[in-house]
Amino acid sequence: MNSGKICISVSAESAAELAGLLSRAEALADVVELRFDGLDAEGIRNAFEQLSSTKQILVTMRPKEQGGRSDRSLTDRIGFWTEYAIHRSIDHPSIWIDHEYDLRDSKDFMFWVDQCFVIRSKHYFEGQAADLQKAYDATVSDEEVGKIAVSTRNVTDAIEIWKLLLKANAEGKRLIPIAMGEAGKWTRILGPAHGAFMTYAALDAGAETAAGQLTAKDLTETFRVRELDRSTKVYGVLAGNTSYSISPWMQNAAFKAAGLNSVFVPLQTSDLGEFMSRMVFNGTREIDLNFAGFSVTNPHKVRIMEFLDEIEDSARVIGAVNTVKIENGRLLGYNTDAYGFISTLEETYGSLSGARVAVFGAGGAARACVYVLSVRSAGVTVFARNEAAGGSLADEFDAAYERSASSRKIGEEFDIVVNTTPLGTIGSNEKFAVLEAEQLKGLKLVYDLVYNPIETELMLEAKLASVPSISGMEMLIAQGVKQFEIWTGIQAPENEMRTAVMKRLVI
16 A cells, blocks of 8 residues: 555536536545636636535646646736635635646745645656756755656656656655656556655546546556555566557456456557666666566567577577566566467367468467467468568478468468458557458358457458457467466466456457
8 A cells, every 4th residue: 555646637618517527536536636727717717616525626727838728828827826816715725736837936926825735747748858857846845746747658768757756755755757658657557656646547538638647447446556565566568559458457457356466567668678778677777666577569579588588498489478577587488379379279179280270470479379380280371471571480380481362262271360460450450351251261260369359350251251250359368367377376367357358348
């Protein structure tokens, strides 16, 4: 348990709507931030009449240049706060206020602020040079809580603001460090456990007031932010884009069910070497988050191997690692994709000896599939547009290689089709499939490793061709179960993991 607070930030265009959001937020929040920058003058006056709650209220008027919705000049913002200060129905001592850093120089007009609980904030958005030490000096003081937010693209972009949290802790001061964006989510999750005064959350998905905000429900129920401490073991998914990953929901459900003081967080990075050097390796890491292991996905499954102390034999043969365990300072690599794939395939199909299998793709997941299929004596053909990667993979495991299926009727040549490419994944690839229904007719099974959405375009094409299919969700769960057991040494709570995945994917 830690003393950090969860603040739900809400914004509205009318006082009535703001009051409704406040009422809903009270059930989950320690603090509710009411953003007044979405209200017009009449809305502000009406909202001032309703400033009461069972939870702590934080009033904010955020200008656009600091991430808000208001076009007010500095003079007009001073006018807003003056109107707030003289409003007779407001219980001023009971309400917190957020002031941007530039209002600090306006104390001649705002002398009354010294009597208030103030959070002094500064935001740096993408493309803005961040002078964090200057921001720290301008926002953090013995009397006021500092809030500094920076934009991030990679997990390591948040290191410097995390160092400010350590500095504030050492000086006995209060800071809210926020790394905005997908790559900074770990700061929102781990901040309270490491002394952050508060972390911000959204009331609903889609109602975020800043990039990278998680919902309060996810923070409390999935990531168990209130229960984390400095001894919490931290695991995470390493990916070029973590926004689509379901692993945090699956693994955190497992940790919760098993009663472990562990948490699983997104760790988005395009530079694996920088991450390992600055955040993982003993001797070179700049901060210590108590990492205990990683789930590794695209595009890092192959390169991660160069950073490991030991790799299990099958993962070395496959040439890809998707699971890292940190034990006594040593990094151990495993591949659970092969197990997750073959266990679910054999459960549905039966013996694979002699089965004719077309594998689409030549990445890390494809390597695991081709390897384990060859071990099971299946006849494999690799289809990949990248001739160098596809040809090399096929040669390595004594498989055939084709660059493209073109308009061929694959169902007449193969028994099983396996898609390991991103085609069909939610987002820009969602409406694409490696094959169409006419090409699938005659197949015995389609296995699409894409798990989000649960039913992909390829699976819909298979249905049109009257061919049964397996969702990548099955492999996701099976390999995730194996990962959990490698990390913890105990049996995984598979039912809870499946329930969490299903619940997340149908949202």
